[in-house]
Amino acid sequence: MSNDTQGMSTRRKFLGMAGMMGAGAVLSGCTNVIAAPSSQDNGLDAAIFNFALNLEYLEAAFYLAAVGRLGELTAAGGDASKVILPAGFSGMDNVGVPNMSRDVRDLAQEIADDELAHVKVIRAVLKSAAVPQPTLDLSNSFVAAGKAASDNAITNFNPFANELFFLHGAFVFEDVGVTAYKGAARFIDDQNPGGNLENAAGILAVEAYHAGAIRHELYRRRNDPAAAGLNVGEVVQKISNLRDSVDGNTDDDQGIVSTLQTGAPYIRASASNIIAADVNAIAFSRTPRQVGNIVFLAAGATKGGFFPNGLSDDGNLGKLLAL
Template identity: 70%
Template sequence: MSDTQGQSGSTRRKFLGMAGLMGAGAVLSGCTGVIAAPPTKANLDAAIFNFALNLEYLEAAFYLAAVGRLDELTAAGGDASKVILPAGFTGRGGVAVPGLTGDLLAMAHEIADDELAHVRFIREVLKTNAVAQPRLDLGPAFDAAGRAASGGAIQGFNPYANELFFLHGAFIFEDVGVTAYKGAARLIFDDSANGNLEQAAGILAVEAYHAGTIRTQLYRRRGEAAAAGLNVEQVVQAISNTRDSLDGADDRDQGVTASGNAGVPARSANIVPTDANGVAFSRTPRQVANIVFLAQGTAKGGFFPDGLSGNSVTGDYSALLRL
């Protein structure tokens, strides 16, 4: 579980070193006329990590509400009042999703703690450059996602209705977080003095642990009836197919079994979605935005009805979304 309190001040200063936050990049020095300098790489770290912060607000809100701790988001610098929830569900007062008990409840608390820690950590190191939490839709957006994934067969999907639907809702987010951090790795200004890449890799690892946890739970329950005559495996695959249709023309999303997923041996589970080399997939910021907006090429919608939060440093993320 992430522990921001245990981070040393020097480590925090290394991550997103403030001297480089708004820089345009750096050119290698000491090059002679014989050896040409490599192209200058723009320092987009502030935009990258604020883009990530928007996603962390979303994940933290989702898990905190599931375990009845939504107000902790405000205490961490977010805003629980800007979270839209399904009618009749408050996400407060320690009241968890019906049926979310025992080991599964303990795991949900752990993931909620980690996502809340990510919000605190990124806000602390970005300081005045950290964006405010945008309005988040964890109600109608899930209904829209359920309809899209099932061709209209699943209506009124509510991830807080029971523990199985909670797992389906978590599945929508977790793989996206992993591929978002993986895809951002090539964009981060790799300067050992600020440690940005190493810290981002650490968050990526945590998101991957979360995704593996959720995928394992769904795989174990793959044969159970879920909704609209579909079992768990089929609903998971439908969600995967929908993400694939939103992020582009290629195939970089996978369900939890071999069925419907090219290259996965029939003998194998598919807890860890990888390419033929056993490497996790990447998504560009634009591909990630398509999924969380539930539409291609837009600037808002879905889980972010008003769009992502930007500021004078990050703007509207237009530069990122072109990469």
């Protein structure tokens, strides 16, 4: 059996067991599926899951802070003290984004629960091979992203300032998660009912639910004033354009309003573009390198943006980014 075949087999085992048995069963009974890097897979399997863990730390920190629960990240194996937040905002003691509506706060709480569960289950599966949480920047990174997306018109983007800015901040992350999971589908070829491909599709579905919910909330507000003379729909489109330009692949990102979308392969006849998809109504894919380009806010970078000191590396990150 080749190294590539062995690596795919291990990934299938993880996804199949996680999907069929549920997160609780994975935590209690499947923690030996992915272990420390071995000579057989050259550390690639552990690198894949540690790459995912870095991203889950980031998303969990964002949503937990938004609802004032950042301390739970430390309890789950992360480190709340290594999360950089805007001045005056702690994300602790149930003090989150001010003046959030009940509906949006409920949504943020639910997504925070999901992302925290992802951190717990991946750490439990990787055990001693799990990388520690890196420093996460949820302040300067958003300021830089706001400036880059708006040609310096938006100078101090703070996603924790109010409900609307929180939704814009969430939009930065959610579509990236969907495309990352879609890109991972190429490693799975199990066609059995209830098997690995079906279970991987279930993981992707959760990320897509998150993205769709955030995109819908923003679409409902598409004509509301946002910042720098732009309305919500226009700001969302600028964020989408930034991701599209930074990731190294054109036309794999979309905003929420069809009339604002240019150059994409799928322009809807309807006014809304809540579901980001290509001409065949299929979600876009991103490689680890393309995902890295977005979270570092620069093509080819290995640190910066949301990870000012880079990702936590198990020694095999370079192999993964080269895929």
